[in-house]
Amino acid sequence: MEKIRRNKWRDLLEKVIEKALLVSAVAAILVVLLISAFIFAQGWPVIQKYGLGHFLFNMEWKPLADPVRFGILPMIIGSFMVTLGAIILGVPLGVGCAVFLAEFAPRRVNKVVRPGIELLAGIPSVVYGFWGLVVIVPFIQQNLGGRGMSVLAASIVLAIMILPTVINISEDSIRAVPREYKEGSFALGATHWQTIKKVILPAARSGIITAIVLGMGRAIGETMAVILVAGNATVVPGSILDMVRTLTAHIAIEMGYAAGEHQQALFATGVVLFVVIMILNSMVLLIPRRAGDE
């Protein structure tokens, strides 16, 4: 008798917990749906009124002029330039660090480097931005010319910010390469570097690509750090030493005081950003999970 009652209790508890977990899962999805619905609902009227082309292919952003111009092309180009720069600077560094940690680093070195990387991930982005503004920006201004606030400054700050993502995911995928591959390569007389270049990196390719795509997502989405170092002029940068404004920075900078159509146009910018990030995320799904899966 006693035993049966206890089981009943247990079953009930199981059910309650199961339902509670289901609610959490549904809540997460619901939040995503609500946010997208809200952004689209807010941004749609102004897109409809002026036409999508007005936003996407117009070089001028004059939300308070008469007539208003809501061209976000400079911001779209800016976002891509800054992100590309961050990838070019950050990925070789990150993958190099991942190879070192997975293949060469003695345990003692690993014990120092790993918490260091985790710490890097934990620094708030505004701190990166502030550091960029007082260190990177004057450095660029004094040594390379221009105003300092530039595509380059933003790319450097972002490259550092995406390092933890790139390093962690790359290292995991390098460690996941089966031992037999490496042993087979050594058995054939290949050196360590030859093995890394010809066997390990190709085998870990999909993981490394995932790392790059997630790093790109981080770079495109980053706002606060970029605002402080990019200069934020609404013009298309002619060189990497020119000022730039990214899509996220654009929304964050003007949202504070925007009203009416100006505000809706910023939501429309959010719609564009949303679509870009969705495309990026679906790219991750297309990457085969492991070498040999394709």
Place this chain on the structure above:
Amino acid sequence: MLKRKFSAVLVLVLALAMAVVLVGCGGEKAAEEGAKKSGDELTGNITIAGSTSVQPLSEELAQKFMEKHPGVTIHVQGGGSSAGVKAALEGAADIGAASRNLKESEQGKGLVEHKIAIDGIAIVTNAENTGVDDLTVEQVRKIFAGEITNWKELGGDDAKINVVSREEGSGTRGAFTELVMEYKDENGEKHEAELVADAAIQSSNGAVRTTVANDKYSIGYLSLGYLDDSVRAFKIEGVEATAENIVAGEYKISRPFLYLTKGEPEGAVKEYIDWVFSSEAQDIVAEDYVRVDK
């Protein structure tokens, strides 16, 4: 077994706690509403309409006042300074808000002026850029419009002027545009000079100050409250940017924030305006503007 019982109890306690919190919230609200009806003797509706520059300050002040006197409801509306004057004259609003002095045509109609704050803007450069000391409003306009591009033209070093501005929609930028960028030509026609395209845009007074403090040949503008030793404020037509000079009306790049009432205020309106001059309310004013304690 003990563990299982314990977790069952935990779930129950959590559920109970949630229920209590939910019910508690409802109860509190009801109690608050009760207090509105009886506790405070001051009741009434106040409508403030007018300048969109004064609006954010009015909203902040009104919110604080309504917290202190739950029986009073204050509606804050925009419309512009002229609309504010008109609304006060016609009695459409209890208080008209204006961010300029009354024109001659508006004086002598029984409006009482209450200067609740002064908005002052300092034109700043890097502390090390000491070649130029004094600017005229016209020179400032030409610098920000890109007509004067080198410090040499003003008697300073041979270096490009790096302009730093605020984002579209910002109150400080609005005031700067109104006080500096707008001008009348020989025929008395009103024009607005357009901001130079390669101006860096920062989204707060603090960020503008840091940018200017790190770039020797930059120029920017700040609300007076944000001046500190890291930047140097220009004299404007021989007058230093200090709170005293602004209160005395000597410093050109400033404007009063006025509350206008038709005749002397009474009742809740009087209580509100009196409170606006208290040190508690003026502390709120001083966050962004020059205080005018009586």
